[in-house]
Structure formats: structure tokens, C-alpha cells
Amino acid sequence: MPPRHQIKQWISPEEPMPALPKYKRVLLKLSGEALMGEDLFGINRATIERIVGEIGAVAELNIELSVVIGGGNIFRGVAPGAQGMDRATADYMGMLATIMNALALQDSMKQHNIVARVQSALSVEQVVEPYIRGKALRYLEEGKVVIFAAGTGNPFFTTDTAAALRASEMGAEIVLKGTKVDGVYTADPKLDPGATKYDEITFREAMIKDLKVMDATAFALCRDQKLPINVFSIFKEGALKRVVMGENEGTLVHV
Numbered sequence: 001m002p003p004r005h006q007i008k009q010w011i012s013p014e015e016p017m018p019a020l021p022k023y024k025r026v027l028l029k030l031s032g033e034a035l036m037g038e039d040l041f042g043i044n045r046a047t048i049e050r051i052v053g054e055i056g057a058v059a060e061l062n063i064e065l066s067v068v069i070g071g072g073n074i075f076r077g078v079a080p081g082a083q084g085m086d087r088a089t090a091d092y093m094g095m096l097a098t099i100m101n102a103l104a105l106q107d108s109m110k111q112h113n114i115v116a117r118v119q120s121a122l123s124v125e126q127v128v129e130p131y132i133r134g135k136a137l138r139y140l141e142e143g144k145v146v147i148f149a150a151g152t153g154n155p156f157f158t159t160d161t162a163a164a165l166r167a168s169e170m171g172a173e174i175v176l177k178g179t180k181v182d183g184v185y186t187a188d189p190k191l192d193p194g195a196t197k198y199d200e201i202t203f204r205e206a207m208i209k210d211l212k213v214m215d216a217t218a219f220a221l222c223r224d225q226k227l228p229i230n231v232f233s234i235f236k237e238g239a240l241k242r243v244v245m246g247e248n249e250g251t252l253v254h255v
Contacts (some may be wrong), residue, residue, distance in 0.1 A: 013121050022246030025140065026171040028055070029163035032101055034072035034178060034234050036070065041073055043104050050055040051178075052108045054240045055145065061112055063244055065169055067147045069105060071097025091155035098159065102128065102149035108126040109145060116145040121153030121162070133169055148236040155216055160218035175227060176243055177214065178234030183251035184211055200252040213253055222253075227252040 023218050034051065036051030037233025051092055074097035102118045109116040117139050118128040128149060129135070139146050151162040160177075167175045184206070187195040203223040211221055213229060222229055232239045242249040 008181060013216050019245060020063050021063055021244050021245050023063065023072045023173045025170065025172050026066075026244060027163060027167035027170060027175050028065060028240070029160065029177045030069050030234065031076060031159075032072035032097065032180065034073075034180070035104070036099060037067075043073065043101070047150060048104060048108050049112075049243055051234060052105070052112050052114065054191060054234065056240070057110070057238070057241045059143075059145060061241075061244065062143065064143070065145050066136070066140060066166065066172070067105065067145065067158055068151075068166055069098050069101045069149060070159040071095065071101055073097075075098055080129075089156035091151075091157075092122075095150040095153070098151060099124060099128060099149040105147055114145055115143070116147055118147045118149055119149070121150040121224050124150075134154040137170065138252075150208055156213045157217065161221070162216040164214070164218040164221040164225075164227070164246045167227055168221065172227070175222060175229045176240065177229060178229045178240065179231060180233065180235060181231070182233035182236055182239075184231050184253070198251045199248060200254065203255060204254060207228055223255070226255050230255070 030051070035043045035048050035107050037047035047163075055065065055067070060172065067175045071094045077093070082181050099120055099122070102120070106116045119131040120128045122133050123130055131148065136146050148166045151157060151159050152165055152203055163175055165179070181189065183197045184201060185195040189195045202213070203219070206219075213231060214222070221227075228250050230243050230250050232243055234240065239249050
């Protein structure tokens with residue numbers, strides 16, 4: 001059987017050879033808030049289906065894709081009651097919220113004929129698989145989408161850090177951070193109308209200018225592993241596919 005990424009010989013001399021994806025293995029970081037749509041909290045069904053449609057367009061390119069999902073959309077609804085709560089306890093609640101999001105994402109993918117597996121850093125074996133690196137790698141090689149839930153499994157670490165960690169473990173070529181903003185700006189574009197977007201920037205420049213690309217731990221890990229980050233809007237139609245094709249979309253942060 002030929003390798004999964006082997007390109008068939010292009011026979012027709014009259015048609016140009018189709019463009020090939022720039023990356024073969026990527027990790028997509030999604031915030032829980034991305035699933036809310038215009039709602040105050042929770043999961044907006046139309047929004048999650050649209051995001052899954054974007055993921056499906058990438059999966060059709062035979063790109064090995066894994067996803068790290070946050071839990072802010074669910075935890076936001078209980079956050080007022082968590083005020084004054086022990087930080088570790090609150091973080092574990094957030095991790096459980098990511099498992100709920102991962103299951104919703106997997107279910108929507110199933111309805112779109114995308115085979116996905118959820119692996120959790122917390123042990124909830126009646127619901128999802130535990131995180132096992134070798135099994136996750138095998139799923140990717142088989143063409144399945146792997147959704148990583150429960151962050152790193154430890155309090156005091158964000159899902160940004162989980163994304164950087166899992167991307168490094170999976171041998172991903174890039175971290176794709178899907179947000180509500182279409183890239184990294186010189187300032188918050190909501191507060192500063194004169195803010196301009198970077199097409200690309202180095203890790204060093206981003207640190208000097210104190211740009212909030214990811215949290216400090218995640219950013220440092222990506223920098224040390226020479227793992228580029230592309231920040232783009234997950235709400236911009238076709239943006240995810242354009243990123244993996246190597247087109248100028250969002251902001252590329254590199255060494």
C-alpha cells in the first residue's frame with residue numbers, strides 16, 4: 001500500500017498540478033469561547049458545526065490534525081460561583097469543561113463523517129480514553145483527528161501550554177491558534193483603531209514588544225522547540241485551510 005502522503009503522478013499536461021499543503025501534521029488550538037458563537041456561554045450548535053466544516057476541509061487534504069480545546073465557554077457560566085475558590089480546584093473544574101467540549105466536537109465530527117478520537121489528561125475512562133502518546137500518534141497516522149482534552153492534567157497550566165506540549169509530543173510542524181481575532185496586532189484592535197496587524201514576526205520581536213501571542217509558558221516552549229505559531233481567525237471562512245496551504249493568513253510567529 002503506498003504511503004498516505006504519496007502524490008499520484010500528474011498525467012494531464014494541460015492542467016496545472018494542484019497546490020500541495022505546506023504542512024503534513026499540525027495542531028489546532030481552539031479556545032472554548034470559540035464554541036459560544038454570539039451566546040454568553042455554552043455551546044452554540046451552528047458555530048460548532050461551522051468550525052467542524054473548516055476542520056473537515058483540512059482533513060480532506062490528508063493532513064494529520066490534532067486539536068486542543070479550552071473550556072472557557074462552559075466555565076464562564078459557573079465562574080461567578082467560583083470566586084474565592086481554591087485555584088487548583090477551579091482549574092480542575094476547567095479541565096472537566098474541556099472534556100465536555102471535546103465530546104461535543106467529536107460528536108459533531110462524527111455527523112460530518114470525520115473520524116475523531118478524544119484523549120484526556122485526566123482519567124475519565126468511562127467517557128474518554130486516557131492520553132497515551134503512542135496511541136495518539138497511531139491515530140494520526142491512520143488519518144483520524146485526535147482531540148486532546150483536560151489540558152496538561154495539572155492545575156496552574158493553561159490550555160495554551162497544553163497545545164504547545166502536545167504539539168511537541170506529536171511532532172507537529174506548527175501550532176495553529178484559532179481565535180476571534182485575525183492575527184497579532186501592535187495593540188488591541190478593539191481599543192486602538194490605529195493598531196496594525198503583523199503578517200509575520202519572530203519570537204524575539206514578540207517578546208520585546210510584549211505581544212500576547214500565547215501565555216508565557218506556552219510561548220517559551222514553542223520558541224525552545226522552534227515550533228512556529230500561526231494566529232488566525234477561526235471565524236473567517238476558509239482561513240484554516242489557507243493557513244495549512246501556506247497562504248498569507250493571520251500572523252506567523254517563527255524563530
